[in-house]
Amino acid sequence: MPETTLKVLIADDEPLAAERLQLLLARIGGIDLVGTASDGEAAVRMAAALAPDLLLLDIAMPGLDGIEVARELAGTRPSPVVIFVTAFDQFAVAAFDVAAVDYLMKPIEPGRLQEAIERARTHLRHLDSGCADAAPPGQSDFLEEFWASDRSGLVRIASADVDRISAERDYMRLHVGARSWLIHHSMASLEEQLDPALFVRLHRSAIVRRDFIGGFTRNPSGRWVALLNDQTEQPVGRLYSDRVKAIAGR
Structure with missing residues (x-):
């Protein structure tokens, strides 16, 4: 089956940044690039007129900023899928509050843009399949995903x-196989937000996925120690x- 063409609108007030995006999209x-907006108000107008599937949206723009544009477009039907493209990482939390599917850091790496485009396609297929009323990621009763800083922007990690x-001090380290990422959370808030059917807190500084626990043993002091599937051990707090x-x- 041929790949569905995505109608894409770029909104960026920096001409060189917009031109680079156009070259990468080519x-x-x-991909069908339907237009380029140079400020927030123009982005809203052009989105209403052109009905793009995807909006590549800068955040720091004159007039309406990218977050405000995304909020305004969220009330339209159909509303475009949003990927933020920015030089700043401090807007990440606000970006995903408006249900962006990805967040790219300038200068954009071609492979990272390709990955974001595929994520947008997957999201649109999900909507087209009749799941439009399903809760978006992060909107269920429990935390379903994390966004962690990576060298080219932010990476989505499924809980x-x-x-x-x-x-690790004021940060939490997420361990996924051989890789790990730091996020700014507290252990107490994570314990509250993660599904207790999937995760269990075993120590004041450790939460473990239940099916990652291979067994338990006792140390010489009689304290429990969890034997994990990666052959490491996690002491269990009193x-x-x-x-x-x-x-x-039992």
């Missing part, structure tokens, strides 16, 4: 893919020892 198949979480019995069904 290398990606199935269900996280093996364990360890505390305050959390009752959870060992709960996991074991």
Whole structure:
């Protein structure tokens, strides 16, 4: 089946940045660039007139900024999928509050843009399949994903893919296989937000995915230690020892 063509609108007040995006998009198949807006108000007008599938949206623009543009367009039907393209990482939380599907840092890497475009296609296919009324990521009762800083922007990490979480001062480290990322959260807030059917807190500085626990043993002091599937061990805090019995069904 041929790939569906995406109608794309660029909104960026920097001509060189907009031109670079156009050149990168020209290398990606199935893209129809329908226009380029140089400020927030123009982006809203052009989106209403052109009905793009995807909006590549800068954040720092004169007049309406990118976050305001996304909020205004969210009330339209159909509303375009939004990928933010910016030189600043401090807007990430606000960006995903308006349900952006990705957040790219300038200068844009071609492979990272391709990945974001594919994510947008997947999201649009999900909507077309009749799941438009389903809760978007991050809107369920429990935290379903994290966004962590990467060298080319932010990376989306599904909660269900996280093996364990360890505390490092004011940050939490997400461990996914051999890789890890730091996020700014507290352990207490993560314990509240993560699905208790999937995760269990075993220590004041550690949360572990339940199916990542291979067993338990006791150390020479009689304290429980969780044996994890990556062959590492996680001591169980005294305050959390009752959870060992709960996991074991005792």
